[in-house]
Each structure stands twice: as structure tokens, then as C-alpha cells.
Amino acid sequence: WERVRYIAHKIKPSLSYIGMKDMHQVALTMEQNAKNGSNLDAIPEMVVKLDKACSLAFAELATELNSQV
DSSP states (O other): OHHHHHHHHHHHHHHHHTTOHHHHHHHHHHHHHHHHTOSGGGHHHHHHHHHHHHHHHHHHHHHHHHHTO
């Protein structure tokens, strides 16, 4: 769980910087849960939520970049 905590901690600033405030909160919750050993069964669902949101953001970015060419 320490590795989960570390990764969640590291991605929070990036999520905030690109305006994904709701995903920043998900990462914060993951970090806190992993650190405290609480609600660990909820972390896989949070990972899926982050993955889907980031995949959508990457697709939107790719579309925008391709339209600029």
C-alpha cells in the first residue's frame, strides 16, 4: 500500500495543474486510504475511475492536437 500511496501522492499536482480537480480529490483519497490502511477495498475502483478520466483527457488532447495540424 506504500507504493499506492506514493504514486497517488505524485500524480496529484499533475491532475490539479491540468484542471482535473475531481481526479485530484480521488488521488488524495487514495493516498490517505493507503497511508491509513482504511477503505483499501475501495482503491481498485478509484484506480479505474482515474484511468478512465485520464484516458478520456488524453483522447481529447490528441483530437485537439490533430485538429491543429
